[in-house]
Amino acid sequence: MSVAARLTELGIELPAVAAPVAAYVPAAVHAGLVYTSGQLPFVDGALPAVGKVGAEVSAEDAKSYARTCALNALAAAADAAGGVDRAVAAVAPELLVLAVEVVAVAAPVAAYVPAAVHAGLVYTSGQLPFVDGALPAVGKVGAEVSAEDAKSYARTCALNALAAAADAAGGVDRIAGVLRVGGFVASAEGFTGQPGVVNGASDVLGEIFGDAGRHVRAAVGVAELPLGSPVEVEVTFLLT
Numbered sequence: 001m002s003v004a005a006r007l008t009e010l011g012i013e014l015p016a017v018a019a020p021v022a023a024y025v026p027a028a029v030h031a032g033l034v035y036t037s038g039q040l041p042f043v044d045g046a047l048p049a050v051g052k053v054g055a056e057v058s059a060e061d062a063k064s065y066a067r068t069c070a071l072n073a074l075a076a077a078a079d080a081a082g083g084v085d086r087a088v089a090a091v092a093p094e095l096l097v098l099a100v101e102v103v104a105v106a107a108p109v110a111a112y113v114p115a116a117v118h119a120g121l122v123y124t125s126g127q128l129p130f131v132d133g134a135l136p137a138v139g140k141v142g143a144e145v146s147a148e149d150a151k152s153y154a155r156t157c158a159l160n161a162l163a164a165a166a167d168a169a170g171g172v173d174r175i176a177g178v179l180r181v182g183g184f185v186a187s188a189e190g191f192t193g194q195p196g197v198v199n200g201a202s203d204v205l206g207e208i209f210g211d212a213g214r215h216v217r218a219a220v221g222v223a224e225l226p227l228g229s230p231v232e233v234e235v236t237f238l239l240t
Contacts (some may be wrong), residue, residue: 012071018040019045019142020134109128122169123234124237126232126233127160128232129156141191147191149195150197152200158205161235169237169239176238176239178237178238180214181201184220197231
């Protein structure tokens with residue numbers, strides 16, 4: 001069944017592509033992939049709500065807005081690719097290998113997979129510093145959690161990412177190096193040491209892969225992370 005037919009079966013009508021709110025395009029196509037810009041939950045050009053989840057906006061309402069964002073992203077991708085069935089060709093089974101859960105791979109905390117393989121790369125979902133299924137600490141770095149402890153948790157995140165990537169790729173020996181690291185640090189007000197925290201991930205990947213572990217990176221301070229985790233790390237690995 002085509003994606004267009006499946007959308008019809010589900011009674012889902014894709015919205016019109018939301019107009020960009022700044023100097024960018026909604027989506028771009030490159031090398032068999034469609035990259036979308038960040039999508040807000042616009043409905044007929046307006047936001048259904050504003051505010052913070054857990055205060056002005058309920059978690060249940062926010063979940064519905066995330067669904068709207070996803071449909072807006074699909075609409076943008078379809079418009080850029082020349083149709084919805086072209087837009088999702090990159091996630092056909094023969095092109096996308098989904099990771100299966102094994103003991104060493106942290107179980108996802110929502111509706112996603114730990115890692116996926118495409119075009120010589122392994123993309124991991126954001127990894128929390130789970131150890132035996134539990135977080136070693138919760139709280140914000142610079143308040144309940146020290147920067148030094150957070151750095152060690154970032155290291156754990158990176159190792160969890162490597163486990164997920166190896167599981168998706170068919171073994172750790174298939175992982176040749178690291179392309180990109182994205183680090184997110186739940187930060188107390190005034191804390192600006194995010195780069196040092198995310199070094200915990202970068203350092204261990206460098207130790208494992210040597211020069212092939214050198215990577216581009218973002219280290220971002222955020223207000224909250226899932227389950228109260230102090231850090232989260234996502235990694236894009238290179239395949240052999």
